[in-house]
Amino acid sequence: MISAAIMEWERAPAVDDELDRARRRDPDALTALLMRYQHRLYRYLVRMVHDPAAAEDLFQQTWLRVIEKIGRYDPRRSFEAWLFTVARNLAIDHLRRQRTESLDDPGSPARPPVSNPDALERCLADEQVRTLQAALAELPGVYRETVSLRFEQDLKLEEIAEVVEAPLSTVKSRLRRGLEALRQKLGAGFDREDRP
Amino acid sequence: MNEHLEVKELLPLAASGALDASERRRVLQHLAECARCAAEERQWGSLASALAGAPRSQAPAGLAERTRARMLAALDERTERRWNNAVLAGLLLLGWSMGLPALALLRLVRGDLPASLDIDAAGLLAWLAASTVFAWITAGVAVLLIGNRRETVWRNL
Numbered sequence: 001m002i003s004a005a006i007m008e009w010e011r012a013p014a015v016d017d018e019l020d021r022a023r024r025r026d027p028d029a030l031t032a033l034l035m036r037y038q039h040r041l042y043r044y045l046v047r048m049v050h051d052p053a054a055a056e057d058l059f060q061q062t063w064l065r066v067i068e069k070i071g072r073y074d075p076r077r078s079f080e081a082w083l084f085t086v087a088r089n090l091a092i093d094h095l096r097r098q099r100t101e102s103l104d105d106p107g108s109p110a111r112p113p114v115s116n117p118d119a120l121e122r123c124l125a126d127e128q129v130r131t132l133q134a135a136l137a138e139l140p141g142v143y144r145e146t147v148s149l150r151f152e153q154d155l156k157l158e159e160i161a162e163v164v165e166a167p168l169s170t171v172k173s174r175l176r177r178g179l180e181a182l183r184q185k186l187g188a189g190f191d192r193e194d195r196p
Numbered sequence: 197m198n199e200h201l202e203v204k205e206l207l208p209l210a211a212s213g214a215l216d217a218s219e220r221r222r223v224l225q226h227l228a229e230c231a232r233c234a235a236e237e238r239q240w241g242s243l244a245s246a247l248a249g250a251p252r253s254q255a256p257a258g259l260a261e262r263t264r265a266r267m268l269a270a271l272d273e274r275t276e277r278r279w280n281n282a283v284l285a286g287l288l289l290l291g292w293s294m295g296l297p298a299l300a301l302l303r304l305v306r307g308d309l310p311a312s313l314d315i316d317a318a319g320l321l322a323w324l325a326a327s328t329v330f331a332w333i334t335a336g337v338a339v340l341l342i343g344n345r346r347e348t349v350w351r352n353l
Contacts, residue, residue: 034264039254039255043252064266152250152252172214176208183239
């Protein structure tokens, strides 16, 4: 119950007054935004860079960049989309420096489907959740990002398009391909009919 | 591509709540008539539910507090930078305003002074104007350099 309330608070849009004060770089308003978005932003960065330590560093850089740029934030836009765009640009810079992964590279072809008819049952337990998380982590960057923004950050498609600076049709295509690749990795047993 | 294949492609998006109204109607209409697609749709729904319901990790304890401390320090730095820039601008303005009385004073004495120094009054004025302009340009360049340096420091925070 409490966690549900926290999730609801996390998802709640920042009130206009708070954003107005944040745009004037009011420390209390900026702190309130930091507290409100800390978990979602951190999750997103971990999902992007696969490295908790780097995600922590990028998290801090994101908020410093927010201070620098918030005066130019257009209040007619979604603050969440703007915030995730700032974080995404920093994460991309980080990945470029790492030179190990590119978000624009769809990556190697997906592996052959795993033959596992009990995938759904396994996903209901902790170990199985890890399976899902691992499969998600193995997705190529562009797909992983889109799936994460939709299902973990609860962003609307229009907001995702704003974050990734791509047309809505591209976002839909990435989401579809990402889910197809994810399902392929998990095998064919993901059927709700198997659930009790 | 026939209707069946087209709708099949839309099923992952349907499970993600990513279809517009007309696409949704089309999918629902097809699902009512196609058992295979209906089964497929349930599988996509199952995957979407698992993704949406997966436990969500939290930011490490203390990360928000550390970030907040850095934010406040950056805000202080920013305030100081703005204050320094204002001071520099004020000094520039002061230097400019100091030049004006000097010019007036020179005009007051230029009747005798240029003659005794054997300097042409027009030449003296030109020299004074050039000196003043040079001083302004120097001050302006200094302001730009200092501002640029501070901008670099700010970005590297």
